[in-house]
Amino acid sequence: MSGQQTTLGDRKYGILGTGALGGFYGAKLQKAGLDVHFLLRRDYEHVRQHGLIVESKDGDFTLPQVNAYNDVTKMPKCDVVVVALKTTQNHLLPQLLPPVVKENGVVLVLQNGLGVEEEVAQILGEVKVIGGLCFLCSNKVGLGHIRHLDYGHITLGEYLPAYSQAGITERMQQIADDFQSTGIGMDLAEDLLLARWKKLVWNIPYNGLSVILNASTNELMADTYSRTLVEQIMYEVKAGANSMGRIIPDSFIQTMLDYTVKMTPYRTSMKIDYDEHRPLEVEAIIGNPLRKAQSAGLDLPQISCLYHQLKFIDTRNQKEQKN
């Protein structure tokens, strides 16, 4: 653990990607009194002049003034740099991260899928990387304008090389304290890789099939064939986790199925991206887990089927956007 102790509020936060997710968490941190710096692209001019608006089921608020940047080299070095881009933008990370991460700083990856912490660690060398799994239902509805619909809690897990189990570190606890001071529920996971695979049990079948079959979660659960396919794919995810030495119990799969039947009909993040003609997070959510299992000698044929179908759909969807 670092010898530099900091107390609540001392840490400077950098938010890379001020959209539905980064904008929401960043605004909450600033509202709680932390020093937050936002990187923006399209919304930069608007947010620089007018700040951020958050409509939230937990209470609306506005931040008339925020530290807005459109160039990472103009940002101060931050203690915690939050990667809140879509994974489809991760080819930018080698340019974005080095200028903004303080020595002894932490990168907090708030993204879907698998393998991003490893990529970040390769870019930055010795810097600590923490993964965060967000359970958040939130949209950007206008320039600098975020609508938080439901949920919001985050599970943190620290990355160690080759995803060895890191346990609960003081860094994780400090970041969790900062977020908790804003009212966001935080869990700490001893094993980031296990936490990521467990989230994939839900994310792979529902994100994938919602796009391929043009269906909401309740439609997928109401039909016996699609429900069976969801379950079969969940068991492939379990096998993938197992190929990397992580055990997901069968009971967890049943819990996910039951939970999804009971939840409000839900449009997955990949379906929203599809409907908006944005690039799909196929590689992070489906391609990376598939390749990790293949590297461990395990074929996941149904997930491979989804992967190839989604790559075809994504390419066509991007072309239709341009036409």
Add this chain to the structure above:
Amino acid sequence: MSGQQTTLGDRKYGILGTGALGGFYGAKLQKAGLDVHFLLRRDYEHVRQHGLIVESKDGDFTLPQVNAYNDVTKMPKCDVVVVALKTTQNHLLPQLLPPVVKENGVVLVLQNGLGVEEEVAQILGEVKVIGGLCFLCSNKVGLGHIRHLDYGHITLGEYLPAYSQAGITERMQQIADDFQSTGIGMDLAEDLLLARWKKLVWNIPYNGLSVILNASTNELMADTYSRTLVEQIMYEVKAGANSMGRIIPDSFIQTMLDYTVKMTPYRTSMKIDYDEHRPLEVEAIIGNPLRKAQSAGLDLPQISCLYHQLKFIDTRNQKEQKN
């Protein structure tokens, strides 16, 4: 072989299902001078009064008068009963077949997929069953009005219990002679089961993915991911054939891929059914081969994925029809 010898033109043909396929072949047989009896449903009144019209790339022709029936019990017993329904209507076969098949008659199954000859043999006991694989591009464009666009040749193979190899029989040769007299190209296969699995190498990936991905054959071949998936699925079909003791060489798969790249962009029969909100032939083309392999102890996971996706899509497509 039967002791009852018949010469060309002696055989009475019954056509069950006078649509794009049964109407085309039946009309060709009648035009060549054979005695043909057509079972119809929706088109019965019209065809009884006006006959059949065939527009064909091989020459248009009309049959102002045909033997039309809307009730199988009113048909004469036939030497060759051609099953030309969509397989989605095969639950009707136990009612339709027994009244119309002559003792020592033959049932000729001109349908897609796998397993129908076995079903017919179970209905009729000792009657001989021959399977026909049609390579036909034809549509019904109006009442009693068929448009033949391309191809037309048929591969025949005789069914023996448990699909043991039957070789070339005299019955097959006689039926082939009748069809050839109309100008239709005929091949005789020694092994019906092998011929059926070989056709499935094409039919499973292209029919399935054309519906799931809403794509034509050329779109599926132009994208590297969907093309790879087509090939992976073809190798699963090969494995399925192998589980029943039939060997499909890798070179056949490459030939099918190359052939599809070169062919005119093609809307598969399942895609046409989908677009017309008709029931999809999922069970005959995909479900039956899947279950045959499973019975032999082999899982075909990517074909299983397609099967479950198509069952979901088919149910929704039928509901949309009714709404």
